[in-house]
Amino acid sequence: MPTSIIENKKSRQNLWNSAKNLGFPTAIWRLPHQAEKHFLTSFEEIPQQSKIDFEELNAGFAFSPFVNPEGDKTFFLKADLHYVFNPNGSTQNEDFKEVISPSALNPYFVELVKGENQSKNYVSGNNTTNKQTTKQEFINLVEKGIAEIESGVFQKVVLSRTKQVLLPADFDIIGTFDKLCETYASAFISAVSLPHLGVVWMGASPEVLVSQDSEGIFRTMALAGTQSAYDSDGNLIKTSEALWRQKEIEEQSFVTRYIINCLKKIRVREFEEEGPKTVIAGNLMHLRTDIIIDTVAINFPQLATVMLDLLHPTSAVCGMPKIPATEFILKNEGYDRDFFSGFLGPVNIQSSEGQAESHIFVNLRTMKIEGNMATLYAGCGITADSNPEKEWNETEMKTQTLGKIIC
DSSP states (O other): OOEEEEEEHHHHHHHHHHHHTTTTOOEEEEEOOOOOOOEEHHHSOOEEEEEETTTOOOOEEEEEOOOOSSSSTTEEEEEEEEEEEEOOSSEEEEEESSOOOOGGGGGGGTTGGSSSSSOSSOOOOOOOOOOOOOOHHHHHHHHHHHHHHTTTTSSSSEEEEEEEEEEEEOHHHHHHHHHHHHHTSSEEEEEEEETTTTTEEEEEOOOOOEEOTTEEEEEEEEEEEESBBBBBSSOOGGGGGGGHHHHHHHHHHHHHHHHHHHHTTOOOOOOOOOOOEEETTTTEEEEEEEEEETTTTTTOOOOOHHHHHHSSOOOSSEEEEEHHHHHHHHHHSOOEEEETTTTEESSSSSSSTTTTEEEEEEEESEEEEEETTTEEEEEEEEEOOOOOHHHHHHHHHHHHHHHHHHH
């Protein structure tokens, strides 16, 4: 039975800090347009790495790097402990539900929600060794990418950069997570702690990679093309009045075609295609096409597993064709993307109706926290019509999704 817990943030802070201090990998998240906030931790100090098979795995949380050609490098955090926090309409209290009883699993957690905060900040691990990308370095990279497109190596390549920010002294994970939830209702908000690596990854991703609900409805999306959601006077632009250049329209169409080609490979032709349409994601606008499939109607319950293998990395984070674009990225970007532009999300987690669902997102609008330093990541799709200066400006806008919350 759900029990009422006062000072919900403090309870969640205690859970987070205790799991971190015990060295347990942990994930917290909130799905788009939902109020429930989830806490999950695994009692394995080093989470297992495996392929994600939705039909075989128990409840847990997937966290994959960008480079994962066989799919078996994905961290899977087993749901040894899973709590759901449900706002009940009050700003002070929330309903607190044990999905798996902690007392039955580990004595460390019996009195956890009653405990005092041990530490507000996450300051373990060494400061990041990631190199911050300068503007000139990124412009040179984009120019090189355009030259490769013009020579016929690939049609599109997604190039990215890093930006480092010193965290404020009062920074804390739960407070930042809550601010992201309040600011970006349509995004997948998450924080993943990997104590054995000394890092926390936080993000507000706008992009579904694969999703399959309790009714067997599969979803994915083609999200590409970017512009500011605000005009020069700071006014929000109506989606119906957004103007798109040929470059962004072409960029988005590459991603849509890539998804449809993946469906053709497995002979799935019965799907619903919605879009492209203009959507707002935080301070940005994108073009989005939704692909929806009833896996029950086509008798294909394994579709999410199969499509995850086929899609990652999509042309929205890599390029087209995939192999030469990936090779160019790995050779020329000058840093390790690590988990940026990988994927993450809950696997076989109970919905509010009590049925298992899986929701995997592309790890975009994200940052890696090491010590008191955050490394922010941002990329943009490069085509023959790209302008290097404008691409730099686009990455600056994307880093602001998280940057304006933590600064």
